Amino acid sequence: MTAGSPAGEPPSRGKRADAQRNRRTVLDVLFGIGSLSMIWSAAPAGGRAAATGLAALMWALASMFAQRGLTLRxxxxxxxPQYQFNPALHLHATIPAPTPAGDDLGPDNVHPLQR
Known part of the structure; x- marks a missing residue:
């Protein structure tokens, strides 16, 4: 917080930024009202309230993200960092004992397939 800002409010970015944000908010509300009035006038009488209500819900959801200011930065x-990273790889491998010379038949648990 900066000096002079009330508790709980983010510090102001200046009068120009506040005026620009207020202008965008007013234009967003006017755009939403215009969109809802067009949906109201174009919808059939039986589903007019449901169509306008659904559009208002979707507009409010989209408006929350738009006013928040989505960014890809x-x-x-x-x-x-508060930790020390040491990239080390420790491998513990056992080397099999060498087989005696002349033992070329393979291990004892391998049997040929029988028909």
Whole structure:
């Protein structure tokens, strides 16, 4: 928080940014009202309320994301890591004992297929 900002509110980005955000909000609300009025006038009388209500719900959902300001910028963390990373690979392998010379038949548990 900056000096002078009430508790719980984010610090202001300046008068110009606040005015631009307010202008976008007003234009977004006007666009939504216009869209809903067009849906109301174009929908048949039996489903007019349902169509307008569904459109208002979808508009409110889309408006929340739009007012939040979606961005594709990556989040950059400028603080150093709090841990030490040591990339080390420890392999524990056993080497089989060499077979004596002349034992070329393979292991004892292998049997040929019988028909």
């Amino acid at each position: 990556p989040v950059v963390h400028n603080h150093p």
